Amino acid sequence: MARSLLWTGVAFASQAAAACTRASLQEVTAAYLQAQASGKPSLLPLGANVTYLENDATVDIAKGLLTQAIAIDFNRSLYDTEACAAFTELTAATNKHPYVIDTKFLLADGKITHVESVIADDGDWLFNAKNHLTYTSKESWDPIPSAKRDTRAVIKAAGDAYLDSWGDGKVPVPYGTPCARLEGGIYTGDKTPTTNTCKMPEFPQPFKIVKRSYVVDEEGGAVAIFNEFPFIDKTKPNGTASVNFVRVEGGKIRYIHETTVCATKNCGR
Known part of the structure:
Protein backbone atom coordinates (compact mmCIF):
# COMPACT_ATOMS: atom_id res chain seq x y z
CA MET A 1 0.00 0.00 0.00
CA ALA A 2 2.81 2.41 0.96
CA ARG A 3 4.50 1.77 -2.37
CA SER A 4 1.20 2.36 -4.19
CA LEU A 5 0.70 5.68 -2.37
CA LEU A 6 4.27 6.69 -3.14
CA TRP A 7 3.75 5.98 -6.82
CA THR A 8 0.52 7.96 -6.76
CA GLY A 9 2.34 10.90 -5.21
CA VAL A 10 5.13 10.72 -7.75
CA ALA A 11 2.65 10.53 -10.61
CA PHE A 12 0.69 13.51 -9.26
CA ALA A 13 3.87 15.55 -8.85
CA SER A 14 4.91 14.68 -12.41
CA GLN A 15 1.52 15.74 -13.76
CA ALA A 16 1.67 19.03 -11.84
CA ALA A 17 5.17 19.72 -13.12
CA ALA A 18 4.14 18.89 -16.66
CA ALA A 19 1.21 21.30 -16.36
CA CYS A 20 3.62 24.15 -15.58
CA THR A 21 6.12 23.97 -18.38
CA ARG A 22 6.97 27.20 -20.15
CA ALA A 23 5.16 25.94 -23.22
CA SER A 24 1.95 25.28 -21.29
CA LEU A 25 2.05 28.73 -19.70
CA GLN A 26 2.59 30.26 -23.14
CA GLU A 27 -0.48 28.37 -24.40
CA VAL A 28 -2.60 29.74 -21.58
CA THR A 29 -1.34 33.25 -22.27
CA ALA A 30 -2.19 32.91 -25.96
CA ALA A 31 -5.67 31.72 -24.97
CA TYR A 32 -6.06 34.75 -22.69
CA LEU A 33 -5.14 37.16 -25.47
CA GLN A 34 -7.64 35.48 -27.79
CA ALA A 35 -10.30 35.55 -25.08
CA GLN A 36 -9.80 39.26 -24.39
CA ALA A 37 -9.63 40.16 -28.07
CA SER A 38 -12.90 38.36 -28.75
CA GLY A 39 -14.67 38.97 -25.45
CA LYS A 40 -15.02 35.22 -24.87
CA PRO A 41 -13.73 34.02 -21.46
CA SER A 42 -14.92 30.54 -22.44
CA LEU A 43 -11.74 30.23 -24.54
CA LEU A 44 -9.75 29.95 -21.32
CA PRO A 45 -9.06 26.60 -19.61
CA LEU A 46 -10.82 27.62 -16.41
CA GLY A 47 -10.93 25.50 -13.28
CA ALA A 48 -14.23 24.68 -11.60
CA ASN A 49 -13.77 27.23 -8.81
CA VAL A 50 -11.73 29.93 -10.51
CA THR A 51 -11.23 33.19 -8.62
CA TYR A 52 -11.46 36.34 -10.75
CA LEU A 53 -10.45 39.79 -9.53
CA GLU A 54 -10.48 43.19 -11.21
CA ASN A 55 -8.70 45.98 -9.33
CA ASP A 56 -8.80 43.93 -6.13
CA ALA A 57 -12.55 43.33 -6.32
CA THR A 58 -13.98 39.83 -6.84
CA VAL A 59 -16.06 39.82 -10.03
CA ASP A 60 -18.14 37.23 -11.88
CA ILE A 61 -15.87 36.29 -14.79
CA ALA A 62 -18.96 36.03 -17.00
CA LYS A 63 -19.67 39.71 -16.35
CA GLY A 64 -16.17 41.18 -16.19
CA LEU A 65 -13.92 42.90 -18.69
CA LEU A 66 -13.09 39.57 -20.33
CA THR A 67 -16.56 39.65 -21.90
CA GLN A 68 -15.62 42.80 -23.83
CA ALA A 69 -13.80 42.43 -27.15
CA ILE A 70 -10.72 44.66 -26.92
CA ALA A 71 -8.35 45.61 -29.74
CA ILE A 72 -4.90 44.75 -28.36
CA ASP A 73 -2.07 46.82 -29.85
CA PHE A 74 0.85 45.36 -27.88
CA ASN A 75 1.48 42.75 -25.22
CA ARG A 76 4.40 41.38 -23.21
CA SER A 77 4.36 38.31 -20.96
CA LEU A 78 6.24 36.44 -18.23
CA TYR A 79 6.18 32.70 -17.53
CA ASP A 80 6.89 31.50 -13.99
CA THR A 81 7.24 27.71 -14.04
CA GLU A 82 8.14 27.53 -10.35
CA ALA A 83 4.98 29.30 -9.18
CA CYS A 84 2.89 27.86 -12.04
CA ALA A 85 1.92 31.40 -13.00
CA ALA A 86 1.88 33.70 -16.01
CA PHE A 87 1.65 37.46 -16.41
CA THR A 88 0.68 39.65 -19.34
CA GLU A 89 0.73 43.40 -19.80
CA LEU A 90 -1.38 44.53 -22.73
CA THR A 91 -1.83 47.96 -24.23
CA ALA A 92 -5.09 48.80 -25.99
CA ALA A 93 -4.46 52.33 -27.24
CA THR A 94 -6.58 52.20 -30.41
CA ASN A 95 -9.52 50.46 -28.75
CA LYS A 96 -12.68 52.58 -28.60
CA HIS A 97 -12.14 52.62 -24.84
CA PRO A 98 -8.35 52.64 -24.27
CA TYR A 99 -6.84 50.44 -21.56
CA VAL A 100 -3.58 49.24 -20.09
CA ILE A 101 -4.20 45.89 -18.39
CA ASP A 102 -1.85 43.84 -16.23
CA THR A 103 -3.06 40.30 -15.59
CA LYS A 104 -1.65 37.29 -13.77
CA PHE A 105 -2.85 33.69 -13.81
CA LEU A 106 -2.29 30.82 -11.41
CA LEU A 107 -2.66 27.27 -12.72
CA ALA A 108 -3.09 23.81 -11.25
CA ASP A 109 -3.33 20.61 -13.28
CA GLY A 110 -3.48 22.63 -16.48
CA LYS A 111 -6.49 24.68 -15.34
CA ILE A 112 -6.63 28.34 -14.34
CA THR A 113 -7.50 28.68 -10.66
CA HIS A 114 -6.95 32.42 -10.23
CA VAL A 115 -7.09 35.44 -12.53
CA GLU A 116 -6.17 38.89 -11.24
CA SER A 117 -6.18 42.04 -13.36
CA VAL A 118 -5.18 45.62 -12.67
CA ILE A 119 -7.15 47.57 -15.26
CA ALA A 120 -6.17 51.17 -15.94
CA ASP A 121 -8.13 53.58 -18.09
CA ASP A 122 -8.97 57.29 -18.25
CA GLY A 123 -8.58 58.95 -14.86
CA ASP A 124 -6.14 56.43 -13.44
CA TRP A 125 -2.66 57.47 -12.38
CA LEU A 126 -0.97 59.35 -15.27
CA PHE A 127 -2.95 57.24 -17.74
CA ASN A 128 -2.21 57.70 -21.42
CA ALA A 129 -2.52 54.52 -23.48
CA LYS A 130 -1.10 56.09 -26.66
CA ASN A 131 2.05 57.13 -24.85
CA HIS A 132 2.26 53.75 -23.16
CA LEU A 133 2.10 52.04 -26.54
CA THR A 134 4.75 54.34 -28.02
CA TYR A 135 7.26 53.70 -25.27
CA THR A 136 6.67 50.05 -24.40
CA SER A 137 6.87 49.00 -28.06
CA LYS A 138 10.30 50.65 -28.40
CA GLU A 139 11.85 48.86 -25.42
CA SER A 140 13.89 45.67 -25.76
CA TRP A 141 12.82 42.90 -23.39
CA ASP A 142 14.39 40.07 -25.39
CA PRO A 143 14.99 36.70 -23.66
CA ILE A 144 18.17 36.65 -21.59
CA PRO A 145 20.81 34.19 -22.92
Whole structure:
Protein backbone atom coordinates (compact mmCIF):
# COMPACT_ATOMS: atom_id res chain seq x y z
CA MET A 1 0.00 0.00 0.00
CA ALA A 2 2.81 2.41 0.96
CA ARG A 3 4.50 1.77 -2.37
CA SER A 4 1.20 2.36 -4.19
CA LEU A 5 0.70 5.68 -2.37
CA LEU A 6 4.27 6.69 -3.14
CA TRP A 7 3.75 5.98 -6.82
CA THR A 8 0.52 7.96 -6.76
CA GLY A 9 2.34 10.90 -5.21
CA VAL A 10 5.13 10.72 -7.75
CA ALA A 11 2.65 10.53 -10.61
CA PHE A 12 0.69 13.51 -9.26
CA ALA A 13 3.87 15.55 -8.85
CA SER A 14 4.91 14.68 -12.41
CA GLN A 15 1.52 15.74 -13.76
CA ALA A 16 1.67 19.03 -11.84
CA ALA A 17 5.17 19.72 -13.12
CA ALA A 18 4.14 18.89 -16.66
CA ALA A 19 1.21 21.30 -16.36
CA CYS A 20 3.62 24.15 -15.58
CA THR A 21 6.12 23.97 -18.38
CA ARG A 22 6.97 27.20 -20.15
CA ALA A 23 5.16 25.94 -23.22
CA SER A 24 1.95 25.28 -21.29
CA LEU A 25 2.05 28.73 -19.70
CA GLN A 26 2.59 30.26 -23.14
CA GLU A 27 -0.48 28.37 -24.40
CA VAL A 28 -2.60 29.74 -21.58
CA THR A 29 -1.34 33.25 -22.27
CA ALA A 30 -2.19 32.91 -25.96
CA ALA A 31 -5.67 31.72 -24.97
CA TYR A 32 -6.06 34.75 -22.69
CA LEU A 33 -5.14 37.16 -25.47
CA GLN A 34 -7.64 35.48 -27.79
CA ALA A 35 -10.30 35.55 -25.08
CA GLN A 36 -9.80 39.26 -24.39
CA ALA A 37 -9.63 40.16 -28.07
CA SER A 38 -12.90 38.36 -28.75
CA GLY A 39 -14.67 38.97 -25.45
CA LYS A 40 -15.02 35.22 -24.87
CA PRO A 41 -13.73 34.02 -21.46
CA SER A 42 -14.92 30.54 -22.44
CA LEU A 43 -11.74 30.23 -24.54
CA LEU A 44 -9.75 29.95 -21.32
CA PRO A 45 -9.06 26.60 -19.61
CA LEU A 46 -10.82 27.62 -16.41
CA GLY A 47 -10.93 25.50 -13.28
CA ALA A 48 -14.23 24.68 -11.60
CA ASN A 49 -13.77 27.23 -8.81
CA VAL A 50 -11.73 29.93 -10.51
CA THR A 51 -11.23 33.19 -8.62
CA TYR A 52 -11.46 36.34 -10.75
CA LEU A 53 -10.45 39.79 -9.53
CA GLU A 54 -10.48 43.19 -11.21
CA ASN A 55 -8.70 45.98 -9.33
CA ASP A 56 -8.80 43.93 -6.13
CA ALA A 57 -12.55 43.33 -6.32
CA THR A 58 -13.98 39.83 -6.84
CA VAL A 59 -16.06 39.82 -10.03
CA ASP A 60 -18.14 37.23 -11.88
CA ILE A 61 -15.87 36.29 -14.79
CA ALA A 62 -18.96 36.03 -17.00
CA LYS A 63 -19.67 39.71 -16.35
CA GLY A 64 -16.17 41.18 -16.19
CA LEU A 65 -13.92 42.90 -18.69
CA LEU A 66 -13.09 39.57 -20.33
CA THR A 67 -16.56 39.65 -21.90
CA GLN A 68 -15.62 42.80 -23.83
CA ALA A 69 -13.80 42.43 -27.15
CA ILE A 70 -10.72 44.66 -26.92
CA ALA A 71 -8.35 45.61 -29.74
CA ILE A 72 -4.90 44.75 -28.36
CA ASP A 73 -2.07 46.82 -29.85
CA PHE A 74 0.85 45.36 -27.88
CA ASN A 75 1.48 42.75 -25.22
CA ARG A 76 4.40 41.38 -23.21
CA SER A 77 4.36 38.31 -20.96
CA LEU A 78 6.24 36.44 -18.23
CA TYR A 79 6.18 32.70 -17.53
CA ASP A 80 6.89 31.50 -13.99
CA THR A 81 7.24 27.71 -14.04
CA GLU A 82 8.14 27.53 -10.35
CA ALA A 83 4.98 29.30 -9.18
CA CYS A 84 2.89 27.86 -12.04
CA ALA A 85 1.92 31.40 -13.00
CA ALA A 86 1.88 33.70 -16.01
CA PHE A 87 1.65 37.46 -16.41
CA THR A 88 0.68 39.65 -19.34
CA GLU A 89 0.73 43.40 -19.80
CA LEU A 90 -1.38 44.53 -22.73
CA THR A 91 -1.83 47.96 -24.23
CA ALA A 92 -5.09 48.80 -25.99
CA ALA A 93 -4.46 52.33 -27.24
CA THR A 94 -6.58 52.20 -30.41
CA ASN A 95 -9.52 50.46 -28.75
CA LYS A 96 -12.68 52.58 -28.60
CA HIS A 97 -12.14 52.62 -24.84
CA PRO A 98 -8.35 52.64 -24.27
CA TYR A 99 -6.84 50.44 -21.56
CA VAL A 100 -3.58 49.24 -20.09
CA ILE A 101 -4.20 45.89 -18.39
CA ASP A 102 -1.85 43.84 -16.23
CA THR A 103 -3.06 40.30 -15.59
CA LYS A 104 -1.65 37.29 -13.77
CA PHE A 105 -2.85 33.69 -13.81
CA LEU A 106 -2.29 30.82 -11.41
CA LEU A 107 -2.66 27.27 -12.72
CA ALA A 108 -3.09 23.81 -11.25
CA ASP A 109 -3.33 20.61 -13.28
CA GLY A 110 -3.48 22.63 -16.48
CA LYS A 111 -6.49 24.68 -15.34
CA ILE A 112 -6.63 28.34 -14.34
CA THR A 113 -7.50 28.68 -10.66
CA HIS A 114 -6.95 32.42 -10.23
CA VAL A 115 -7.09 35.44 -12.53
CA GLU A 116 -6.17 38.89 -11.24
CA SER A 117 -6.18 42.04 -13.36
CA VAL A 118 -5.18 45.62 -12.67
CA ILE A 119 -7.15 47.57 -15.26
CA ALA A 120 -6.17 51.17 -15.94
CA ASP A 121 -8.13 53.58 -18.09
CA ASP A 122 -8.97 57.29 -18.25
CA GLY A 123 -8.58 58.95 -14.86
CA ASP A 124 -6.14 56.43 -13.44
CA TRP A 125 -2.66 57.47 -12.38
CA LEU A 126 -0.97 59.35 -15.27
CA PHE A 127 -2.95 57.24 -17.74
CA ASN A 128 -2.21 57.70 -21.42
CA ALA A 129 -2.52 54.52 -23.48
CA LYS A 130 -1.10 56.09 -26.66
CA ASN A 131 2.05 57.13 -24.85
CA HIS A 132 2.26 53.75 -23.16
CA LEU A 133 2.10 52.04 -26.54
CA THR A 134 4.75 54.34 -28.02
CA TYR A 135 7.26 53.70 -25.27
CA THR A 136 6.67 50.05 -24.40
CA SER A 137 6.87 49.00 -28.06
CA LYS A 138 10.30 50.65 -28.40
CA GLU A 139 11.85 48.86 -25.42
CA SER A 140 13.89 45.67 -25.76
CA TRP A 141 12.82 42.90 -23.39
CA ASP A 142 14.39 40.07 -25.39
CA PRO A 143 14.99 36.70 -23.66
CA ILE A 144 18.17 36.65 -21.59
CA PRO A 145 20.81 34.19 -22.92
CA SER A 146 21.11 31.24 -20.54
CA ALA A 147 24.71 32.06 -19.55
CA LYS A 148 23.72 35.61 -18.55
CA ARG A 149 20.47 34.96 -16.67
CA ASP A 150 20.03 36.23 -13.16
CA THR A 151 18.59 33.91 -10.55
CA ARG A 152 15.02 34.14 -9.42
CA ALA A 153 16.19 35.52 -6.08
CA VAL A 154 18.25 38.30 -7.71
CA ILE A 155 15.37 39.40 -9.95
CA LYS A 156 12.85 39.41 -7.10
CA ALA A 157 15.25 41.24 -4.77
CA ALA A 158 15.80 43.99 -7.33
CA GLY A 159 12.07 44.59 -7.62
CA ASP A 160 11.60 44.53 -3.85
CA ALA A 161 14.48 46.95 -3.30
CA TYR A 162 12.85 49.42 -5.69
CA LEU A 163 9.53 49.28 -3.81
CA ASP A 164 11.27 49.37 -0.41
CA SER A 165 13.21 52.50 -1.38
CA TRP A 166 9.98 54.50 -1.64
CA GLY A 167 9.69 54.36 2.14
CA ASP A 168 13.40 54.36 2.94
CA GLY A 169 15.80 56.25 0.71
CA LYS A 170 18.75 54.43 2.29
CA VAL A 171 17.73 51.12 0.70
CA PRO A 172 20.27 50.33 -2.05
CA VAL A 173 18.54 49.77 -5.38
CA PRO A 174 20.48 48.10 -8.23
CA TYR A 175 19.61 50.63 -10.92
CA GLY A 176 21.28 50.10 -14.25
CA THR A 177 22.67 52.78 -16.51
CA PRO A 178 20.55 53.39 -18.45
CA CYS A 179 17.30 52.82 -16.57
CA ALA A 180 13.91 54.11 -17.71
CA ARG A 181 10.52 54.13 -15.97
CA LEU A 182 7.13 54.10 -17.71
CA GLU A 183 4.63 55.37 -15.13
CA GLY A 184 1.16 55.38 -16.62
CA GLY A 185 1.87 57.28 -19.84
CA ILE A 186 4.85 59.24 -18.55
CA TYR A 187 8.28 58.04 -19.67
CA THR A 188 11.53 59.07 -18.01
CA GLY A 189 13.94 57.76 -20.62
CA ASP A 190 12.96 59.69 -23.73
CA LYS A 191 14.99 62.85 -23.08
CA THR A 192 17.88 61.28 -21.15
CA PRO A 193 18.01 57.72 -22.53
CA THR A 194 21.57 56.92 -21.45
CA THR A 195 21.22 57.71 -17.74
CA ASN A 196 19.41 56.30 -14.70
CA THR A 197 16.01 58.00 -14.63
CA CYS A 198 14.27 55.35 -12.50
CA LYS A 199 15.06 56.60 -9.01
CA MET A 200 12.00 57.59 -7.00
CA PRO A 201 11.81 60.04 -4.08
CA GLU A 202 10.84 58.91 -0.60
CA PHE A 203 7.15 59.25 0.20
CA PRO A 204 5.85 60.82 3.43
CA GLN A 205 6.23 58.45 6.37
CA PRO A 206 5.06 56.00 7.47
CA PHE A 207 5.15 54.30 4.07
CA LYS A 208 5.46 50.59 3.46
CA ILE A 209 4.09 48.29 0.79
CA VAL A 210 3.10 45.20 2.74
CA LYS A 211 0.88 43.27 0.34
CA ARG A 212 2.91 41.92 -2.60
CA SER A 213 2.65 38.95 -4.94
CA TYR A 214 5.07 37.98 -7.68
CA VAL A 215 5.45 36.45 -11.12
CA VAL A 216 9.15 35.88 -11.84
CA ASP A 217 10.66 34.79 -15.14
CA GLU A 218 14.43 34.13 -15.26
CA GLU A 219 14.47 33.72 -19.05
CA GLY A 220 12.52 36.92 -19.46
CA GLY A 221 14.70 38.63 -16.86
CA ALA A 222 11.74 40.25 -15.17
CA VAL A 223 9.30 40.28 -12.27
CA ALA A 224 5.74 41.58 -12.03
CA ILE A 225 4.87 42.68 -8.49
CA PHE A 226 1.18 43.09 -7.70
CA ASN A 227 0.85 45.38 -4.69
CA GLU A 228 -1.28 47.78 -2.72
CA PHE A 229 0.21 51.25 -3.30
CA PRO A 230 -0.43 53.43 -0.21
CA PHE A 231 -0.42 57.26 -0.16
CA ILE A 232 -0.96 57.88 -3.88
CA ASP A 233 -4.79 57.86 -3.83
CA LYS A 234 -6.10 60.43 -1.36
CA THR A 235 -9.40 58.56 -0.98
CA LYS A 236 -7.65 55.19 -0.36
CA PRO A 237 -4.62 56.01 1.81
CA ASN A 238 -4.16 52.38 2.85
CA GLY A 239 -3.51 51.32 -0.71
CA THR A 240 -4.83 51.05 -4.24
CA ALA A 241 -4.29 48.30 -6.82
CA SER A 242 -0.95 48.64 -8.59
CA VAL A 243 1.59 46.60 -10.55
CA ASN A 244 5.31 47.22 -10.96
CA PHE A 245 6.77 45.33 -13.91
CA VAL A 246 10.56 45.32 -13.65
CA ARG A 247 13.19 44.20 -16.17
CA VAL A 248 16.57 43.13 -14.71
CA GLU A 249 19.73 42.65 -16.78
CA GLY A 250 22.98 41.52 -15.17
CA GLY A 251 21.53 42.17 -11.72
CA LYS A 252 20.63 45.78 -12.64
CA ILE A 253 17.22 47.28 -13.28
CA ARG A 254 16.80 48.34 -16.90
CA TYR A 255 13.08 49.13 -17.20
CA ILE A 256 10.19 49.71 -14.81
CA HIS A 257 6.52 49.89 -15.75
CA GLU A 258 3.98 51.06 -13.20
CA THR A 259 0.22 50.68 -13.58
CA THR A 260 -1.87 52.15 -10.76
CA VAL A 261 -5.65 52.58 -10.58
CA CYS A 262 -7.41 55.47 -8.87
CA ALA A 263 -10.74 55.77 -7.08
CA THR A 264 -10.94 59.43 -8.13
CA LYS A 265 -9.50 61.13 -11.21
CA ASN A 266 -5.70 60.92 -11.15
CA CYS A 267 -5.97 59.76 -7.52
CA GLY A 268 -7.11 63.22 -6.43
CA ARG A 269 -3.71 64.81 -7.18
